[in-house]
Amino acid sequence: MKAELNIQSKKLELIQWLSTIEDMSVLNKIIDLKKQENQDWWSSISENEKQAVEKGLQDAEAGKLNSHSKARQLYDKWL
Structure with a gap:
């Protein structure tokens, strides 16, 4: 309050x-x-970033996803 x-x-x-x-x-x-x-963040990112986002959305729609535990294995050294 x-x-x-x-x-x-x-x-x-x-x-x-x-x-x-x-x-x-x-x-x-x-x-x-x-x-x-x-300003919309979409208009402020590069063309490569837009393509990466679009690819990620397509992969998600196609079910090409990794579990949280798999992501932790892949990126654990940076977390």
């Missing part, structure tokens, strides 16, 4: 601050930040 109050307090603080900004360059920076936050 306390965390929620802190979040609401911060939001109100930002709203008050935003209402006083007269510098267009600061406003544009805030708008750019908002755009970055709303």
Whole structure:
């Protein structure tokens, strides 16, 4: 509950601050930040990464999956 109050307090603080900004360059920076936050991760990854994700989805749909224990065996040295 306390965390929620802190979040609401911060939001109100930002709203008050935003209402006083007269510098267009600061406003544009805030708008750019908002755009970055709303950007879909898919459009920010490389073509190779997209292909790897697509292949993984195809493998999953085809039932080509490894169990958790098999994955632990394969990657244990990095975990």
